[in-house]
Amino acid sequence: MFDIGFTELLLVGIVALVVLGPDRLPGAVRTAGLWIGRIKRSFSAIKAEVEREIGADEIRRQLHNENILELEREMNAAKQKLNSPLSSLTETPSATETSLQDKNPQP
Template identity: 75%
Template sequence: MFDIGFTELLLVGLVALVVLGPERLPGAVRTAGLWIGRIKRSFNSIKAEVEREIGADEIRRQLHNERILELEREMKAMKQDILGTGTGQPATEQRAEPSSDAAPSVQDKNPQP
């Protein structure tokens, strides 16, 4: 992460030994270790929370997309029902059109002079 080698750590340890002295150095290292642990736990919890939120957002997006697809399917089915017969009626309720065998219309009964 920080790309710190052994020589850098040794240098930091020597400087800390000179600045703090041999009496306070173990306590300072212990305190630094505790703080580093707390910081790591905080970052891990924040990371886990962000990942959960991202996962929840993805699930919400998938549900929204599924609803849109279902609505599109319903609209397509309704369109096919409407346009399927050409009469504006659903294909399941088609009217029987009069055939040539049917009775003549009113105009045929009254011939024009």
């Protein structure tokens, strides 16, 4: 996230030691650590909330897709029911009919 190397951290520590002095430096570091901890917890709470929302949206989207698929299956079933009487009229001759036609050729 931040590109801070060891030398930069060492420089910040030396400047803090010079500015704050050895008496107040431990308290300042402790306070900074507490604030950093609070900020991290806040960000993790926000991140968890966003992930929950995204998960809820994904579940809603998945349910919607399943409903669409179910409607499509119902439409295909209804279509097959409508086409089944028509298909019996336009079926190709069965195997026995073809074998009879082969034995008795028509002129």
